[in-house]
Amino acid sequence: MxxxxxxLDDKLFQVIDKDGKILAKKHMPxxxxxxxxxxxxxxxxxxxxxxxxxxxxxxxxxxTYPPNFGQEAISGxxxxxxxxxxxxxPAFRELGAWLAKGASLKEIFLYFMGYEDxxxxxxxxxxxxxxxxxxxxxxxxxxxxxxxxxxxxxxxxYAIVGDGGTSTGDFHEALNFAAVWDxxxxxxxxxxxxxxSVPFKKQTRSINIAVKGIAYGxxxxxxxxxxxxxxxxxxxxxxxxxxxxxxxxxxALTYRRGAHTTSDDPTKYRTKEEEETWALADPIDRLxxxxxxxxxxxxxxxxxxLAQFKKEIDRQFEEAENYPAYALDDVFKFHYADMPxxxxxxxxxxxxxLQWKEARK
Amino acid sequence: xxxxxxxxxxxxxxxxxxxxxxxxGEDVGVEGGVFRVTEGLQQKYxxxxxxxxxxxxxxxxxxxxxMCMNGLRPVVxxxxxxxxxxxxxxxISHAARMRNRTRGRYTTPxxxxxxxxxxxxxxxxxxxSMEALYGHIPGLKVVIPSTPYDAKGLLISAxxxxxxxxxxxxKRIYRAIKQEVPEEKFSIEIGxxxxxxxxxxxxxxxxxxxxxxxxxxxxxxxxxxxxVELIDLRTIYPIDRETIVNSVKKxxxxxxxxxxxxxxxxxxxxxxxxxxxxxxxxEAPVKRVxxxxxxxxxxxxxxxxxxxxxxxxxxxxxxARF
Numbered sequence: 001m002x003x004x005x006x007x008l009d010d011k012l013f014q015v016i017d018k019d020g021k022i023l024a025k026k027h028m029p030x031x032x033x034x035x036x037x038x039x040x041x042x043x044x045x046x047x048x049x050x051x052x053x054x055x056x057x058x059x060x061x062x063x064t065y066p067p068n069f070g071q072e073a074i075s076g077x078x079x080x081x082x083x084x085x086x087x088x089x090p091a092f093r094e095l096g097a098w099l100a101k102g103a104s105l106k107e108i109f110l111y112f113m114g115y116e117d118x119x120x121x122x123x124x125x126x127x128x129x130x131x132x133x134x135x136x137x138x139x140x141x142x143x144x145x146x147x148x149x150x151x152x153x154x155x156x157x158y159a160i161v162g163d164g165g166t167s168t169g170d171f172h173e174a175l176n177f178a179a180v181w182d183x184x185x186x187x188x189x190x191x192x193x194x195x196x197s198v199p200f201k202k203q204t205r206s207i208n209i210a211v212k213g214i215a216y217g218x219x220x221x222x223x224x225x226x227x228x229x230x231x232x233x234x235x236x237x238x239x240x241x242x243x244x245x246x247x248x249x250x251x252a253l254t255y256r257r258g259a260h261t262t263s264d265d266p267t268k269y270r271t272k273e274e275e276e277t278w279a280l281a282d283p284i285d286r287l288x289x290x291x292x293x294x295x296x297x298x299x300x301x302x303x304x305x306l307a308q309f310k311k312e313i314d315r316q317f318e319e320a321e322n323y324p325a326y327a328l329d330d331v332f333k334f335h336y337a338d339m340p341x342x343x344x345x346x347x348x349x350x351x352x353x354l355q356w357k358e359a360r361k
Numbered sequence: 362x363x364x365x366x367x368x369x370x371x372x373x374x375x376x377x378x379x380x381x382x383x384x385x386g387e388d389v390g391v392e393g394g395v396f397r398v399t400e401g402l403q404q405k406y407x408x409x410x411x412x413x414x415x416x417x418x419x420x421x422x423x424x425x426x427x428m429c430m431n432g433l434r435p436v437v438x439x440x441x442x443x444x445x446x447x448x449x450x451x452x453i454s455h456a457a458r459m460r461n462r463t464r465g466r467y468t469t470p471x472x473x474x475x476x477x478x479x480x481x482x483x484x485x486x487x488x489x490s491m492e493a494l495y496g497h498i499p500g501l502k503v504v505i506p507s508t509p510y511d512a513k514g515l516l517i518s519a520x521x522x523x524x525x526x527x528x529x530x531x532k533r534i535y536r537a538i539k540q541e542v543p544e545e546k547f548s549i550e551i552g553x554x555x556x557x558x559x560x561x562x563x564x565x566x567x568x569x570x571x572x573x574x575x576x577x578x579x580x581x582x583x584x585x586x587x588x589v590e591l592i593d594l595r596t597i598y599p600i601d602r603e604t605i606v607n608s609v610k611k612x613x614x615x616x617x618x619x620x621x622x623x624x625x626x627x628x629x630x631x632x633x634x635x636x637x638x639x640x641x642x643x644e645a646p647v648k649r650v651x652x653x654x655x656x657x658x659x660x661x662x663x664x665x666x667x668x669x670x671x672x673x674x675x676x677x678x679x680x681a682r683f
Contacts, residue, residue, distance in 0.1 A: 111659075112484075114659040132487075133446075164415075164416035165416065167417045167420070168447065169417065169420075196387070196392070196395065197413070198415070263395070264395075268392050269391050269392055326658065326661040326665070330662060331662055331665045335654075342654065343654050346623065346654060353672055
């Protein structure tokens with residue numbers, strides 16, 4: 001597969017086309033119909049939650065939020081392939097993958113409401129916190145991979161970054177270290193073609209992102225990130241290689257249909273025509289077409305399902321809204337194993353001010 | 362005009378009069394920056410002079426060093442100060458040292474602009490005030506305006522300066538303050554603080570977004586018959602020792618306000634300065650009303666961290682009545 005789709009030829013690895021028809025049967029991943037239906041459900045749930053997050057933000061009930069709209073098949077593929085013992089090292093736009101790893105929607109809402117508690121993911125196994133500084137988390141992924149090898153564990157690391165992140169030194173250092181250390185890491189670049197306003201062609205002159213892996217001596221492939229089956233297949237193959245100590249770079253080509261974050265206005269830097277063209281390649285629509293053609297999905301029942309999702313999402317959002325107020329202690333107590341006396345003093349002094357303020361009321 | 366417009370005008374003026382000035386960074390071209398500070402400049406001056414760079418702060422500052430060594434005067438943007446750290450190596454190891462290690466043969470006349478500070482309900486890494494880090498690096502100058510007028514005049518001086526200037530913009534007040542600012546070119550000398558309010562009982566020093574909070578505290582103190590001399594520091598390095606010391610010699614008391622962490626901060630430096638030069642005038646210990654030595658909490662906890670006029674007032678009164 002990696003030979004057939006050599007990034008130097010700039011071939012895109014696809015399994016189904018825009019209408020959900022199978023293009024390459026031999027590349028169809030080994031996945032049951034039930035699992036595909038589950039994956040579709042999960043992607044639909046993630047999209048519904050994502051849309052609702054944007055609307056909660058618009059209502060002033062949440063702070064800045066980065067929408068996933070249009071990129072659900074990448075997380076969807078990870079959800080299928082990741083095992084409990086595998087690690088997920090996320091950036092900040094892979095909602096479905098966080099949920100698949102065991103993060104709760106409530107926690108995710110909490111994070112974007114402004115609580116650190118929301119990025120702890122306490123019930124999720126082997127997941128690192130949401131990473132806002134671009135690409136720096138990739139090096140942690142390599143360190144985690146080294147520890148897997150050193151501790152002789154059966155585990156693979158899935159590390160995520162965007163197209164903009166591939167311009168940073170950290171991206172290149174991470175690839176190089178992973179290759180030199182034979183670390184079990186699969187790097188996934190969500191190439192949604194924009195780093196805020198900066199388009200792919202201004203980010204790199206490489207013909208694609210996958211090609212960058214060649215120089216580091218690793219297997220790499222450019223995958224249609226809006227094609228769930230292509231993502232699953234590529235991730236399965238990559239996981240096998242990574243498990244043998246051969247890190248892999250997967251470029252998942254997609255399109256951010258929404259804004260960079262709720263603070264961003266994409267009309268400033270891209271055209272309606274382009275957005276409409278990419279809407280035709282929407283990952284959820286494609287998978288639905290596939291499922292309908294296989295008689296695995298009844299579109300009529302989708303409305304009821306969505307209503308059920310919305311109810312559940314609202315429930316978790318309301319739980320997040322009713323989260324306890326942020327205690328003063330929580331500002332201080334997590335910085336050190338033992339709080340330095342000087343820091344304690346700062347808190348005590350501040351409490352004196354609060355008492356004075358209270359007394360003046 | 363507001364702070365955003367004032368900064369835009371300063372860059373515009375320098376682009377128009379000096380062909381060696383170039384402006385670049387992430388999203389600064391087509392989009393005009395995430396805060397729209399460079400809006401319209403690419404359209405006006407073309408892509409060779411105002412442009413989007415790939416995403417890499419280290420590369421932005423490193424390439425700016427090279428541009429300086431070959432005759433240009435770059436004005437670069439770090440999208441948020443919290444994202445500037447990959448560029449720190451280039452700032453410390455090269456921009457700050459180039460003049461000294463080449464005995465003046467090469468210089469780095471660049472401006473590194475960065476929005477900083479809290480109070481805007483931002484995501485992680487978007488709220489910190491790390492001016493003390495830059496102030497601590499030999500070879501850098503650090504400027505922080507608090508008004509549109511000062512922003513314009515100081516940025517023009519910064520772009521004209523032959524040194525590397527870290528120009529930190531209090532994003533919380535980007536659009537919060539409007540002020541009459543002359544359309545034409547004017548400059549304000551770097552390294553000069555400004556007495557905003559003459560007073561006799563306590564000297565209060567602030568800068569950036571904290572100046573407004575300090576002004577409110579001055580009004581609160583006035584109600585209790587405490588006369589406060591308010592100084593806007595404006596430049597973190599080189600620090601205006603003279604203005605601070607003269608004021609403290611008069612009032613005998615000093616309170617310093619800043620958002621950044623307390624320990625090894627700007628207030629600690631000011632404390633040392635008044636100890637050195639006005640020790641015998643001091644009638645109370647210098648008080649720091651400054652950020653905790655913690656990471657700025659996410660928005661739901663930020664009210665604990667953010668310094669309010671009330672908190673400044675509380676400490677001002679204690680110092681006044683010490």
